[in-house]
Amino acid sequence: MTSTASPSPVPQSDVRAGTPAIELKGLSKSFPGGRAPALDGVDLSVPRGGIFGILGPNGAGKTTLMSILGGLILPSSGSVRIDGHDVLTEARHIRHILGLVPQEPAIYPTLTARENLDFFGRMQGLSGAYLESRIQACLELVEMTGEADQRVEQFSGGYKRRLNMVIGLMHEPEILILDEPTVAIDPHSRALIHHRLRELNAAGISILISTHYMEEAEMLCDEIAIIDHGRLMVQGLVPDLLAQRRDEAIELQFFGEPGAGLARALETIPGVQRAEQAGCRVRVFSDRPEQVIAPIMQRVQAEAPTLRSLVFGRASLEQVFLSLTGDRGAPR
Amino acid sequence: MMRDLAKLRASVVKEARILLRDRQALILFFTMPVLFVLILSLSLRDVFGDRPGATFPVLVVAEDQAEVGRGIVATFRANPHIRLALAERASEAQARQWLIDGHYRFVVLVPAGATLQAKRRLGEIMAEVPADLRLEQPVAVRVLADPSLRSDYRKVLEGSLDLALHGIEMKLGREQLEQTLRVTQGAHFTGLPDMDQGRVFQPVHGETVTKRGGGPTPTSVQQNAPAWTLLAMFFLTVPLSVAFIKEREQGSLFRLQTMTVPAWVVLGGKAVPYFVINQIQMISVLAVSVHVLPLLGGDPLGLGNAPLALLLMGASASLAAIGFGIAVAVYARTTEQAAGFSSATVMIMGALGGILVPKAVMLPIMQELAVISPLSWGLDGFLDIFVRGGGVDDVLPEALALLAFSAFCHAIAIQRYRRRV
Numbered sequence: 001m002t003s004t005a006s007p008s009p010v011p012q013s014d015v016r017a018g019t020p021a022i023e024l025k026g027l028s029k030s031f032p033g034g035r036a037p038a039l040d041g042v043d044l045s046v047p048r049g050g051i052f053g054i055l056g057p058n059g060a061g062k063t064t065l066m067s068i069l070g071g072l073i074l075p076s077s078g079s080v081r082i083d084g085h086d087v088l089t090e091a092r093h094i095r096h097i098l099g100l101v102p103q104e105p106a107i108y109p110t111l112t113a114r115e116n117l118d119f120f121g122r123m124q125g126l127s128g129a130y131l132e133s134r135i136q137a138c139l140e141l142v143e144m145t146g147e148a149d150q151r152v153e154q155f156s157g158g159y160k161r162r163l164n165m166v167i168g169l170m171h172e173p174e175i176l177i178l179d180e181p182t183v184a185i186d187p188h189s190r191a192l193i194h195h196r197l198r199e200l201n202a203a204g205i206s207i208l209i210s211t212h213y214m215e216e217a218e219m220l221c222d223e224i225a226i227i228d229h230g231r232l233m234v235q236g237l238v239p240d241l242l243a244q245r246r247d248e249a250i251e252l253q254f255f256g257e258p259g260a261g262l263a264r265a266l267e268t269i270p271g272v273q274r275a276e277q278a279g280c281r282v283r284v285f286s287d288r289p290e291q292v293i294a295p296i297m298q299r300v301q302a303e304a305p306t307l308r309s310l311v312f313g314r315a316s317l318e319q320v321f322l323s324l325t326g327d328r329g330a331p332r
Numbered sequence: 333m334m335r336d337l338a339k340l341r342a343s344v345v346k347e348a349r350i351l352l353r354d355r356q357a358l359i360l361f362f363t364m365p366v367l368f369v370l371i372l373s374l375s376l377r378d379v380f381g382d383r384p385g386a387t388f389p390v391l392v393v394a395e396d397q398a399e400v401g402r403g404i405v406a407t408f409r410a411n412p413h414i415r416l417a418l419a420e421r422a423s424e425a426q427a428r429q430w431l432i433d434g435h436y437r438f439v440v441l442v443p444a445g446a447t448l449q450a451k452r453r454l455g456e457i458m459a460e461v462p463a464d465l466r467l468e469q470p471v472a473v474r475v476l477a478d479p480s481l482r483s484d485y486r487k488v489l490e491g492s493l494d495l496a497l498h499g500i501e502m503k504l505g506r507e508q509l510e511q512t513l514r515v516t517q518g519a520h521f522t523g524l525p526d527m528d529q530g531r532v533f534q535p536v537h538g539e540t541v542t543k544r545g546g547g548p549t550p551t552s553v554q555q556n557a558p559a560w561t562l563l564a565m566f567f568l569t570v571p572l573s574v575a576f577i578k579e580r581e582q583g584s585l586f587r588l589q590t591m592t593v594p595a596w597v598v599l600g601g602k603a604v605p606y607f608v609i610n611q612i613q614m615i616s617v618l619a620v621s622v623h624v625l626p627l628l629g630g631d632p633l634g635l636g637n638a639p640l641a642l643l644l645m646g647a648s649a650s651l652a653a654i655g656f657g658i659a660v661a662v663y664a665r666t667t668e669q670a671a672g673f674s675s676a677t678v679m680i681m682g683a684l685g686g687i688l689v690p691k692a693v694m695l696p697i698m699q700e701l702a703v704i705s706p707l708s709w710g711l712d713g714f715l716d717i718f719v720r721g722g723g724v725d726d727v728l729p730e731a732l733a734l735l736a737f738s739a740f741c742h743a744i745a746i747q748r749y750r751r752r753v
């Protein structure tokens with residue numbers, strides 16, 4: 001165990017600089033009794049030094065993927081390498097450089113935050129002054145020094161998640177894997193976690209994070225992969241994926257429902273092909289959106305109730321996501 | 333290895349912290365067995381023993397019809413608590429069978445020619461024949477007793493027989509002395525012979541007739557103290573397995589699996605605190621049985637004279653219980669499953685093993701079946717110490733059986749814990 005305060009930002013050798021942080025080849029996983037495979041031939045390469053997002057709807061296989069990376073379950077086929085080492089045969093090496101933050105807080109409710117950190121730190125082989133300094137650093141990282149000696153069962157969900165995350169950092173891993181760390185927490189806690197993840201990344205830690213919040217992936221990640229039904233749909237840099245899509249619709253939202261006449265009035269504007277109304281929303285389709293915005297605003301001011309928002313041209317990962325995973329709406 | 337030991341220590345500290353914070357559970361762990369022993373040792377006396385005022389069927393097989401036979405019958409007939417039955421002739425085997433079948437609780441066997449033998453024996457004593465030259469053996473009046481006869485009542489019956497024999501001895505002695513004096517006119521009278529040099533009758537020593545024969549039966553407290561200690565120890569498998577599964581459900585166990593923590597550290601971290609609790613349970617039950625029970629009017633428990641054997645039994649029983657609990661925990665899916673399965677199994681093993689009902693009063697076939705219950709091994713070991721005064725050598729088979737059971741459970745638990753799907 002190294003005793004430096006933070007891992008070195010530069011990869012330690014040229015050989016390792018070339019190897020991806022995580023590399024999956026043909027990874028499949030079928031659970032006994034499961035109807036469809038949870039993972040189905042996933043090839044994925046997570047480069048070193050970035051923040052990589054795994055996106056996918058519920059049941060896509062994100063947790064399964066991460067559990068295989070953490071050595072908790074065995075793949076049915078395919079190979080998994082972390083830092084160039086095979087997860088099956090070189091688990092010992094991997095466990096020292098990998099930090100895994102599970103989706104559900106994995107902590108002892110009747111112990112205090114400090115006792116939890118102390119226990120898991122010792123289980124990672126830390127001891128003495130270094131252990132103490134890591135406990136302190138981790139408490140500060142998630143702004144919990146004031147709550148350190150409270151029992152975890154008294155914490156709110158957000159604090160439990162903060163503690164859950166920071167336990168995975170006790171041994172200063174080089175590669176950090178987080179399974180939906182920001183589910184069910186308030187914007188403040190989420191912002192804190194995002195902030196800390198960016199700091200850790202800047203300090204050289206490679207991060208793999210799963211989420212189904214698109215804005216989160218858009219804001220936080222350099223690169224993402226979208227999986228669904230256990231299959232990899234797409235992998236790429238966030239700007240590249242966004243550039244592939246541009247929504248041609250202009251979306252108007254009103255306070256209250258506009259009259260049926262509005263959509264018809266908007267369709268009379270030259271350059272507008274179609275206008276659809278659904279409740280308080282009206283979508284206007286045009287092949288020259290920039291040119292029709294001004295006339296649209298004139299009609300709206302003449303006919304409709306107060307405009308709430310007008311959105312145009314914002315391609316979002318959400319649209320990429322929905323178009324790839326299918327706009328199912330209903331749960332599987 | 334040193335690093336793993338440090339991890340084991342941290343696991344033990346963690347588990348102890350969790351346990352110490354669950355006050356209600358701790359209170360339950362320690363008061364349950366103590367209360368059981370107090371209540372049952374005091375109340376079971378009346379179930380297994382006899383109520384004051386009850387009458388006992390006693391059989392006297394008087395194959396001797398002269399002074400000895402008549403004297404014994406007269407003594408028992410004078411006792412209002414006894415329903416006396418007489419037989420002039422019955423084989424010992426027949427008498428045993430009557431006892432086993434429950435027709436009588438206490439049987440006195442007066443051998444044929446007892447009076448004649450007593451007189452000859454007495455004559456030799458009076459003539460001051462040296463002990464090694466006497467031809468006649470002391471007369472053996474045998475006693476057979478039902479194991480469930482309350483020990484104090486049995487002592488009273490044996491005592492009154494003893495008294496009767498003393499009386500007969502005195503009477504025969506006086507007659508013989510008078511006769512000698514009459515014949516010799518006191519010419520050679522040199523004083524009374526020392527009667528203590530050789531008894532006319534063998535000391536009364538009751539034999540307990542159990543179905544399998546032989547061996548003294550435990551008193552109520554000798555049975556109850558180890559029985560409830562063992563049951564309490566094994567019942568700790570419920571909180572132990574529930575704690576383990578909770579840890580799995582809370583995900584902390586999976587988290588440990590992503591770290592380099594060997595299985596024995598995880599399981600050992602659980603075992604050590606529960607082992608300590610088991611030992612405290614045993615000590616408190618024994619202490620209460622020795623010191624508190626007599627204050628409440630019960631028989632005190634004698635601890636035998638092999639503290640090392642006691643420690644060995646306590647440790648191996650606890651390890652067996654913990655192994656069982658860990659195996660259940662690793663195999664069960666839910667806390668409900670673990671709690672339900674382990675409590676039901678412990679109750680069944682307890683019933684089979686002579687914990688809930690003493691083996692002595694079980695049907696012969698059930699007594700044979702008791703062998704499959706680890707609790708029965710534990711109980712036999714403790715009874716070896718308390719009842720038969722056994723030492724380490726005597727309890728070694730039971731202790732080794734318990735340790736082997738523990739090793740087996742731990743082995744399958746570790747194997748399962750390491751398994752990945």
Ligand SMILES: Nc1ncnc2c1ncn2[C@@H]1O[C@H](COP(=O)(O)OP(=O)(O)OP(=O)(O)O)[C@@H](O)[C@H]1O
Pocket residue numbers: 031032033034037038056057058059060061062063064065103212
């Ligand atoms: N232990 C298991 N046994 C059987 N099937 C399982 C098991 N764990 C997961 N699955 C199945 O595998 C599939 C993928 O599940 P997984 O938990 O990886 O999804 P996820 O992407 O993490 O979903 P979420 O966003 O809801 O966390 C699901 O269909 C699930 O039912």
Ligand SMILES: [Mg+2]
Pocket residue numbers: 062063064103179
């Ligand atoms: Mg998941």
